[in-house]
Structure formats: C-alpha cells, structure tokens
Amino acid sequence: MENNDVLVERTGQLGHLVLNRPAAINALNHGMVRTIAAALDEWEADPSVATVLISGAGERGLCAGGDIVTIYHDARSGGSESETFWRDEYHLNARIARYPKPIVTLMDGVVLGGGVGISAHASHRIVSERSRIGMPETGIGFVPDVGGTWLLAHAPGELGLHAALTGTMVSGADAILMGLASHFVDSAILPTLIAELAERGASAVVGRYGQVPPESALARERWWIDEAYAPDDAGTILERLASMGHPAASAAAETIAAKSPTAVTVTLAALRRARLAGSLEEALNQEFRVSLRALRWPDFAEGIRAQLVDKDRNPAWSPAALADVDAGVVAGAFADVGALELGLSAPDATATDVSVPSNTAPQTTAKGS
Template sequence: MEDGNVEHNDVLIERSGQLGHLVLNRPQAMNALNHAMVKAVAQALDEWETDDGVATVLISGAGERGLCAGGDIVSIYHDARTGGNSSEQFWRDEYHLNARIKRYPKPIVTLMDGVVLGGGVGISAHASHRIVTERSRIGMPETGIGFVPDVGGTYLLSRAPGEMGTHAGLTGSMVSGADAIAMGMASHYVDSGLLPTLVAELAERNASTVVARYGQLPPESALGKQRWWIDEAYAPDCVETILERLARVGDPAATAAAEKIAAKSPTAVAVTLAALRRARLQPSLEAGLNQELRVSLRALRWPDFAEGIRAQLVDKDRNPQWSPASAAEVPHDVVEGAFADLGDRELNLTAPDQDTDMQ
C-alpha cells in the first residue's frame, strides 16, 4: 500500500501470510505519532477490513526503546503559541482512530513493549489483544506538561480498580506491564524474548490462540499492593483534600505521590481529576473521546500547556512556571469551562447502535 502523506516511511506497512503488520517507524523520536502516521494507520485499517487475506492486524514500534512515546508534542507547542488550529484536526483524526481500533471487526494485536506513553496508549490499549512485557513502561504523563490525558486515557484510567487510575493520571507516573494488566489497560503478559516467535505465528494462526499460548502469569502488581492507601487517599473529588490525605498516609510512596502531583500543573491536575470522575459515568469510549476533545481544545489555550512543553521538551530546563501556582488558586470556572459543549465543533462520536461498553 502506498501513502504519499507518510514521509520517510514513518509507518511501515507489511504483509506476512494472514497478518497485516503496522510498524511505527520513528525510532529516533521513540515513534512519536504525527498526523501523517495517524492517517496512514487509519487508511491501512480501512483497506484491511475488507481484505479477506488479512485475518489479524499487528501494531508494533521500531527500535528497542518502545512502542510509542506519545504524540508529536513539539508541533502542538508551536500551534499553541501561534494560536493555530492544526492540532484540532490532528486530535480529531487521532480520536477517530482510537475508537476505530476498539471497534475493529478483526483482531488487533498491539505490542506494548518498552515505553508506551500518551498517544501510544491510544493506539494500543483499545485493541483486542494488548501485550505487555517485563520491559513495558506505560503512562499518561500529560499533567507534567499542563495538559490532560486524552486518546481515551480518561476513559481507561477511570475504569481501573479502585483509585489506581486516579493515582496514575494525577501523578503522570509510568506503570509496569503487570500494573497495566491489573488496571485493565493490557490483556496479556509475554516475555519480550518470545515476541519474534509470537509475531511469526500470527502470520499463520488464529490471533487468540497464539496470544493465549504465549501469555504468562504476570508478576504481582506493585501498584495493586499499594491500594491500601491509594483507594482512600484518592477518593475525594478535590485535589487539595487528596494532597492532605496523601501527606497523612505516612508511607514513602504516598509522600512521593504528593510531591509529584504538587510539581504538576495545578490547572491540569484539577481538570484531570474532574475528567476522570466524569469519565466514570460515560457509557462508551466514544463518549469519553467526545469529552476529551472539549478539554484538549481548551487546554491548548491554557498558559500552562505552552509553558509545560517549553520546560520539558523545548528549553528542557525542567522548571515550569505554572499559573496559577497551586491547586487552591485554580478557578472553578476554568475547570467547569473545560467541559463546555463545543457546538458545531463537537467530535460527535457514537458507539455502534448506541451500545455501551462492558464495565
């Protein structure tokens, strides 16, 4: 398949037996997704849906560092600074792809090996077969750049047991493959050394049979063992109260979590908490993505978004100057306004036949 929109073969599109294989191919950028890559993956899925020669789709990342480190944030940074609108179309196409992956009529196997962040979660964690390894490091680190988890991230995190998802979303921390399975963000644990053989077998055999054959019992989730304080501390719907509870736990991990949250954008943390609470009540991934576009477009204009990307990825001084500087100072109308209807700019995704996802 040829796609003139993909520069430098940023997505390799391969066929082997009954397997259609999509390789995110920007290893120098940890396979960060740009708009052309999103469109290339979507086009391949469209073509393979009606191709009887393709029984299974596989999504993996080139290089040794991971599947995907997220979206191409630097280009979004320039859009935010100049008041442009190219980010909006990127997000629209990306969110459509996230929903497409979840509803795809053929098995999609994703190799969530190594680093999987942000947009990488969106392109992998909605698939039917989501494989993690001992090398997996998975996270939604958006609050650290003044943004809010998107690509269905609030939907996924809100459905993790207890408050594990709230902890991961507010702190922006990466979790292990075992944690991802415990949180419901991955389905199978496989030793990374077995992945080449697994991929070879997918070309000839049923996806569920192959993945089940290689799947192993994951190690115990370290995050799951901490639920004794996580569920209690993150239960409130107020960031200040959560920070107070974390400070009272008396466990080093809880203290570290409070310090991480305090270092993030207060606006982003407050809106993320509100987004997670709202996402719990939504019936489908599509409803979650509709909400996320509203929030993303509002966040694009927050001072913290451009400042967070500047500090982390442009100047790399790791010293963002958030405005406002504390959770107590975040205006209520800013949080509520993030969820306001977009009118004719709404994403308007709907679940098939208005069906709802299993809880």
C-alpha cells in the same frame, strides 16, 4: 498509505503496522495517524487479512506519545493543526476499539500518551517485562486524552486516578491489573509470536504464549491509594497523601504538587466524569472539548517549553497553587464546543459497551481469532 514513518507490511494473513520513528521512540505525527487509519480501512474489507498487528521500530518502545513539540509550535501560532490532528487521532482510537478483526498491539518498552491510545483499546494488548506505560500529561499542563480518561477511570479502585495525577509510568503487570493490557509475554518470545500470527489466529497465538504476569507492585499499594484518592477535591487528596505517613504516599503528594494545578484539577474532574460516561466514544468527545480548551491555557505551552523545548524542568505554572484554580476554567473545559464537536457515537447506545477494559489476565477476547 505510503509514509516512511509507518511501515505497512503484509505477511500471510497478518497485516502489520510498524511505527517507524525509533529516534523519537515512534512519537505519533498526523501523517502516521492517517496512514494507520487508511490501512485499517483497507484491511477491514480484505478477507485475506485475519489479524492486524501494531508494533514499534527500535528497542526503546512502541510509542512515546504524540509529537508534542509540533503541537507546542502550533499552539503558539493559533492551534488549528492540533485540532485537526486530535480529531483524526481520537477517531482512530475509537476505530481500534471497535475494529471487527483482532488487533494485536505490542506494548513493549515505553508506551506513553498517544501510544496508549493506539494500543490499549485493541483486542489483544501484550506487555512484557520491559513495558513502561503512562499518561504523563499533567506534567506538561495537559489532561489525559486518546481515551485515557475512559481507561483510567475504569481501573480498579483509584489506581487510574493515581496514575493520571502523578503521571507515573507503570509496569506491564500493573497495566494488566489496571485493564490497560490483556496479556504478558516475555520480550524474547515476541519475534516468534509475530511470526506465528501470519499463519494462525490471534487468540490462539496470544493464548499460547501468554504467561502469568509477575506480581503487580500497585496491587500492594491499593490500601493507601484508594483511601487517599477517594475525594473529589485535588487539595484534599494532597492533604490525605501527605498525612498518611507512608513514604510512597508522601512521594505521590510531592509529585502531584509539582504538576500544573489547572491540569491536575481538570484531570480529576475528567476521570470522575469518564467513570459515569456510557461509552468510550462519549469519553473521547469530552476529551476533545478539554483538549481544545487546554490548548489555550498558559500552562500547556509553558509545560512543553520546560520539559521538551528548553528542558529546564522548571515550569512557571499559572496559577501556581491548586487553591487558586478558577472553578470557571474547570467547568468551561467540559463545555460544548458547538460546530467543533467531535461527534463520536457508540455503534449501539443501548447495548453494553464492549470497550470497557477488562482487569483479568491472561484472557481471550470476543473479537474473533
């Protein structure tokens, strides 16, 4: 488990994983995913470990997502390394959701993309006044993954679809409303909370320091979000947003119009499908198919180039308009990939899925203390 990009620490009954790439806001690489998975395997069998904590080094945030630039170069050379990375990452996302011991994640600061995948499926998901959480994939010609379609599809009303299509970052209070987080704790208290986790159970400690979150800004916007995003057609959604006469709705329309038309169309379809999925694992299997297909889209490499490589912020999407997105490309994104299938299955397909996010807080969990 030696990997300087993840510090694996033990204090009392606490196993602590510290993502340790602060200059990159702790962006995930393949080695980090493997280190986290190995630690979880070891600590599950260790009776002296009662709680697992995942946090990020530095002051900027837990994790800014996957190492997208590495994926960009891999996509240009064939994409085999990305396939292996996503396979291990998605298995880790499911592992965190089903872990038999409490996992506490500190979603403090920036938490994007892959950072959501290693935090928002945990039993105790803590946000603060500094939290900025999002799934910005449509801006790079990609589609929310790491179980993000499952989480966003189960947010109240159409809040999840709004966040997915616009790529907007939400506050800690918004994240609790959406079911992405479970507890709000002032950032100044987090060191004390961490220290107590070494001696006391997770539910007791998090319950002690959990606070009533501030009012969610998104809660005040539900009236136009639910109405505008109700259709199953992306073009119709943009027309509704633009015609509502509300500044925030108009801004959302402009934001979505600047994203990859292919990614926007497939993201909408992915969330609709994830809402009907029977488990997180089923949604992850779907996301893996979409990710493999997206790796071959011209928009994925172009989006990363424009945002993160050349940084000209001027992607040339192909096609450039929603109306020109090929229905066959959308349908093909969800098609079985044969021997490459991810193959995840829920522990008991007949039981109620325990990984559906809760939209209430503060709360305790059923994963122990």
